[in-house]
Amino acid sequence: MSGRLLRLVCTAAAATAVTLLAPTPTLATPRILQAPPTLQPPRAPTAPAPLSPREPLEPQERSTADLLTELQQLYRETEQATETYNATAEKLRRQRTEVARLDTALARARLSLHDSRGAAGRLARQQYQNTTDISPYVRLLLAADPQHALDQGHVIGRLARERAETVGRLTGSEREAADLARKAREALDSQLVLAERQKKDRDAVLKKLRRVEELLASLTPAQLAALAQLENEDTAEAQQAFLASGALAQDDQKPSSEGARAIRYAKRQLGKPYKWGAEGPKSYDCSGLTSKAWAHAGTRIPRTSQEQWARLDRVPLTELRPGDLVIYFPDATHVALYVGKGEVVQAPRTGEKIKISPIASHPVLGAVRPQVRPRPPHRDKPQSSPAHRSSSRSQPGR
16 A cells, blocks of 8 residues: 555544544424423412411501401400400409418417417326326225215316317317318419419410500501491491391390399490400409499309300390390300390400490300399388377376
8 A cells, every 4th residue: 555545544534533532413303393382271369378377468468358357356366365364363363362261260270279289288287296196086985075075076077078178179279270281381382373374364465465456556547447447337237137137036125123233334334445354443354344243233243254154044135134244256255234225335355445336246155144142131120100109208107
């Protein structure tokens, strides 16, 4: 092979090697060969997720109805926390009374124990002093006078009984004092537990009130006006439906004398502010108003709306009469005093004043009637008539 041909072969081989080592360019795929995209059905607009109480949406992004719903829920939660606080406060008040009673009883028992120990000490000294003398029983046997011996026997028997009673009183006083001391310690422990629970209940109320205040502070005057108008419209519609349902008697029954006094007291509180945990005289919460009204009428009823619902006599709404209590919401967290004609007087909620409202301003649970205790007959000293007094003065010797 000639040298030129050899060079041509080497050049061709090198070119082939370069071609093989070089990267192969990517070929563009024609669009017609691409798989057509899968058609997805249009998405339906999803409802907004339920609001977390801690993370409400911005007020400007929400409807008036949504704002009213949340505000009413916050008010209800606050009132429920308030009634829980009231129940704990009432238990604490009773417990403090019990602690005071036990402390007084324990002081008396300890004084009695001190007296019993003194009597027992005197008895021990007497027995010790008599050990060097002739026994009274021996003196009885040696007595020459039978009657004197019999008298001595009575004295000895009386002394024996007194000694037995002294020992018995000492034992009983020790047992009573120990038992009362144990009960007093347990009562005081319960009082401390209730006081701590009351503090937690109070903090829960304040926390919920802050949430109400934050929501109200974030609203514009226009939104507040819209909320008030919508709530009034809802209340009017609920009242109309409630009366049309026949759930309430058409004609009011006559209130009892006690019920009339309770109504007069409640109406005198109109315009005073609502304050959670308050029982008057400057402010009230819902059950504080009803319990004080009936206490003024001479009948004590439970402090909280839930206890009023649980412990008072229930009456059908068709037999409702002025002075009865109307209970609201499934968990009985609100109460008002019925005044007749489909209206109640109530301490509504934080930020409002005591007022007269339609009975259906909240969802009605039922009604209860405080049980009036019969009063003992009034006994006056018999007085003689004027004619009798005149005739008595005219008789001689009187």
